[in-house]
Amino acid sequence: MSDNKYEINIDPDWFRKYALRIVGGFVLLAALVTGIKTVGPEEEGVVVQLGKYNRTVQPGLSFIIPFGFESMYKIPVQRQLKQEFGFRTRSAGTQTEYAKSSYGDESMMLTGDLNLSDVEWVVQYRIVDSYRYLFRVRNAEKTLRDMSEAAMRKIVGDRTVNEVLTVGRQEVATSVEVLLQEMCDEYENGIRIDQVVLQDVNPPEPVKPSFNAVNEAQQERETLINQAEAEYNRVIPRARGEAEETIQLAEAYALNRVNRSKGEAERFNALFESYVKAPEVTKQRIYLETMEKVLPKIGNKIIVDEKGNNVLPLLNIDKVKSNTP
Numbered sequence: 001m002s003d004n005k006y007e008i009n010i011d012p013d014w015f016r017k018y019a020l021r022i023v024g025g026f027v028l029l030a031a032l033v034t035g036i037k038t039v040g041p042e043e044e045g046v047v048v049q050l051g052k053y054n055r056t057v058q059p060g061l062s063f064i065i066p067f068g069f070e071s072m073y074k075i076p077v078q079r080q081l082k083q084e085f086g087f088r089t090r091s092a093g094t095q096t097e098y099a100k101s102s103y104g105d106e107s108m109m110l111t112g113d114l115n116l117s118d119v120e121w122v123v124q125y126r127i128v129d130s131y132r133y134l135f136r137v138r139n140a141e142k143t144l145r146d147m148s149e150a151a152m153r154k155i156v157g158d159r160t161v162n163e164v165l166t167v168g169r170q171e172v173a174t175s176v177e178v179l180l181q182e183m184c185d186e187y188e189n190g191i192r193i194d195q196v197v198l199q200d201v202n203p204p205e206p207v208k209p210s211f212n213a214v215n216e217a218q219q220e221r222e223t224l225i226n227q228a229e230a231e232y233n234r235v236i237p238r239a240r241g242e243a244e245e246t247i248q249l250a251e252a253y254a255l256n257r258v259n260r261s262k263g264e265a266e267r268f269n270a271l272f273e274s275y276v277k278a279p280e281v282t283k284q285r286i287y288l289e290t291m292e293k294v295l296p297k298i299g300n301k302i303i304v305d306e307k308g309n310n311v312l313p314l315l316n317i318d319k320v321k322s323n324t325p
Helices: 012-035 130-135 140-157 161-165 169-187 205-277 279-297 317-323
Strands: 036-039 044-049 052-057 060-063 070-075 081-085 088-091 097-099 108-110 116-127 191-202
Touching (some): 012 036, 044 130, 070 130, 108 140, 116 140, 116 161, 140 191, 161 191, 169 191, 205 279
Antiparallel strands (some): 036 060, 044 052, 081 116, 088 097, 108 116, 116 191
């Protein structure tokens, strides 16, 4: 009699056949997953075989030995990377949001005149040698961050707080960029520094009101100096121009007087020479010329004979001429 129990009988040959196929399929799938790698257009693939560098592959589809015999590190060699100090970007967009509260230890620095300044900056860099980036320095990202902070503290420590906060910001950024690149070359970490940008430089929060008051006073001082220089530039050139004009008028007057005196002297000399040659004629000519100049200025003219006693009235010719229509 049957006890209503079902018995499943599996053929051992059938199980062995399909089990091997299933296992083979999983092995093949695992080989494809671990052996086929895609390198992006901005990346290089560094292949490590059993922990040792083997080769570098270019962008595209690549094959490596599966099951962990070879592994690949994808290095973004064509992309500009950045590290932020003293703040972190929460979200980038039209209105970028930053977080600053937890990173005061990075940004607080001592200046050369023993003052504190809160310096926030960004290091923009590229990976130019993927082999050196992976194998010359352990944890290149962390090492670059430590080098950046050390370089910034060194440069800021050589300057006064006013230089760091005002006129010396660009010089500080340039000096840090040069020093950081020298350190990267020395360590051979395969990194090229593109730019160091000072994001924000402020005095510490407790002294910020006092510092702002000092800045306002300095700005007011600069404003007054600029106004004084503007007034100076307006008045002094005008005074110089008037002085130059007066000098030129005086020189022109002096030249005119000198030339006129020379002309009169030459005229007198010429007249004297004529007088020496013909005294009577010259005397008569001078007399006539003088009378020609003097007589028109005399109103009523009476001419008498030096030997006569009678006065001869002349016709009032001037009045006659003036009354003639």
